[in-house]
Amino acid sequence: METRITEIANGIYRLSIFVPDIAPPHGLTFNHFVILGDEPLLFHTGLKRMFPLVRAGVARLLAPEKLRWIAFGHFEADECGAMNEWQTVAPLAQVAHGRTGCLVSLNDMSDRNPRVLEDGETIELGQGRRVRYLDTPHIPHGWDAGVLYEEASGTLLCGDLFTQIGDGAALTEGDIVGPAIATEDIFRFSSLNPGMGRTIRRLAELAPKTLALMHGPSFSGDGAGALKALADDYDGRVRAALG
Numbered sequence: 001m002e003t004r005i006t007e008i009a010n011g012i013y014r015l016s017i018f019v020p021d022i023a024p025p026h027g028l029t030f031n032h033f034v035i036l037g038d039e040p041l042l043f044h045t046g047l048k049r050m051f052p053l054v055r056a057g058v059a060r061l062l063a064p065e066k067l068r069w070i071a072f073g074h075f076e077a078d079e080c081g082a083m084n085e086w087q088t089v090a091p092l093a094q095v096a097h098g099r100t101g102c103l104v105s106l107n108d109m110s111d112r113n114p115r116v117l118e119d120g121e122t123i124e125l126g127q128g129r130r131v132r133y134l135d136t137p138h139i140p141h142g143w144d145a146g147v148l149y150e151e152a153s154g155t156l157l158c159g160d161l162f163t164q165i166g167d168g169a170a171l172t173e174g175d176i177v178g179p180a181i182a183t184e185d186i187f188r189f190s191s192l193n194p195g196m197g198r199t200i201r202r203l204a205e206l207a208p209k210t211l212a213l214m215h216g217p218s219f220s221g222d223g224a225g226a227l228k229a230l231a232d233d234y235d236g237r238v239r240a241a242l243g
């Protein structure tokens with residue numbers, strides 16, 4: 001396995017590791033994102049066992065000990081399994097996550113106290129970059145789920161939303177909704193609930209220019225349109241489940 005690095009928006013880098021054994025013959029990508037700034041941020045620490053690989057990738061962009069913020073979508077191994085390895089390497093690194101995640105998991109599982117982010121709260125990263133945290137409880141899964149929006153570039157770090165199998169381009173302007181729907185049919189990774197459409201449409205109001213998928217390509221284009229189409233599909237699934 002190798003770490004492939006692509007700048008997907010100004011100062012935002014996708015560090016992609018492809019694992020061919022998941023959902024063979026397609027495989028699945030695990031994507032970690034670095035946002036450069038005076039206070040650099042890593043979104044997704046990667047699995048604990050992937051730490052050496054992700055660290056080597058980050059080292060191509062900045063000295064790993066300079067990392068300041070560790071953020072992720074929700075408490076799961078691929079999202080945050082290596083958070084304590086990162087906090088050991090980087091003395092100023094701190095986990096930042098929503099209130100639910102901190103209370104339920106991170107106050108105990110993180111070696112250092114996490115910074116609690118309220119819904120809508122921002123962190124200034126310096127060099128003109130700023131991230132806004134948005135709560136998305138149970139979407140696509142995890143009570144503690146949330147996303148991060150980098151405002152200067154209009155990049156939504158959308159975690160497991162739009163998950164797709166396979167290993168395509170790092171950055172696409174093509175369809176990401178169809179592959180996400182097909183992958184939902186395979187994995188059933190989303191916890192269907194009546195609030196899905198509303199929550200995902202709220203993200204569409206940001207009108208993101210780039211969507212940074214944890215599992216799949218990054219998308220450049222009409223982010224609002226893609227989010228609304230995904231919301232419509234989930235609404236249909238919820239209606240079907242309720243009969």
Ligand SMILES: [Fe+2]
Pocket residue numbers: 074076141160
């Ligand atoms: Fe997940």
Ligand SMILES: [Fe+2]
Pocket residue numbers: 078079159160214215
């Ligand atoms: Fe994930």
